[in-house]
Amino acid sequence: EIVLTQSPGTLSLSPGERATLSCRASQSVSGNYLAWYQQQPGQTPRLLIYDASSRAPGIPDKFSGSGSGTDFTLTISRLEPEDFAVYYCQYHSSSPRTFGGGTKVEIK
Amino acid sequence: QVHLLQSGADVKKPGASVKVSCKASGYTFTDNYVHWVRQAPGQGLEWLGWIDPKSGGTSYLQKLQGRVTLTRDTSISTTYMELTGLISDDTAVYYCARGHFRGFLDYWGQGALVTVSS
Numbered sequence: 692e693i694v695l696t697q698s699p700g701t702l703s704l705s706p707g708e709r710a711t712l713s714c715r716a717s718q719s720v721s722g723n724y725l726a727w728y729q730q731q732p733g734q735t736p737r738l739l740i741y742d743a744s745s746r747a748p749g750i751p752d753k754f755s756g757s758g759s760g761t762d763f764t765l766t767i768s769r770l771e772p773e774d775f776a777v778y779y780c781q782y783h784s785s786s787p788r789t790f791g792g793g794t795k796v797e798i799k
Numbered sequence: 800q801v802h803l804l805q806s807g808a809d810v811k812k813p814g815a816s817v818k819v820s821c822k823a824s825g826y827t828f829t830d831n832y833v834h835w836v837r838q839a840p841g842q843g844l845e846w847l848g849w850i851d852p853k854s855g856g857t858s859y860l861q862k863l864q865g866r867v868t869l870t871r872d873t874s875i876s877t878t879y880m881e882l883t884g885l886i887s888d889d890t891a892v893y894y895c896a897r898g899h900f901r902g903f904l905d906y907w908g909q910g911a912l913v914t915v916s917s
Contacts, residue, residue, distance in 0.1 A: 724901070724902060724903075726903040726904070728844075728904075730844075735894065735907045735908070735909060735910060736836075736844065736894070736896075736904075736907055737907075738903060738904060738905050741899070741901065741903040742901065742903075747905065777843075779843065779844050781844075781846070781903070781904075783901065783902035783903040783904075784902055786848075786849070786858040787846055787858075787860050787861070788834065788846045788849075788902065789846060790836075790843060790844040790845065790846060791843075792843050793843045793844070
């Protein structure tokens, strides 16, 4: 079973700043089957990135994913008010399709 | 457009069972797995399992094996998640989500709050 560890737990930034979120896997993620989701307060999770770096339809290019093997990154280039939310990574190949513990991006 | 409509909130006593439904529309129901994910209050996301609506095949989170069962009714494009032997730690919002063929979850239901309380 792959365990995903996200860091930091909370990221305090100002609007307009760049956010860099990390997701580390306990073993190599074959095929880079790594997804990122955004969950705004009181809302359903929304798919942002799949296959480590492919943006889902309708997702603005301020969101980008990178990485391979065991280390993956989600970058938000310029934070806007609606980007302050919790972000989760997920292994999306074989079962169990584990999630990381999440990173909360909050307004500084 | 793809839509997953879940049943409403429910309150159960410890030891009871709960069954949550998820009705799919806007795509061919048997083309995609349906996954179930839960989120306890103030906590992160926990993947529970998937069902292949075409075959009925399933895969479950090991720690819930024996307590969770996923089923489907293809005639009404609906999947069900049943959880037995409820304990307070099962209090959570339960989501269904459509699985893309590459395994990520591209559309989510609105969630169903299940509260376990005596």
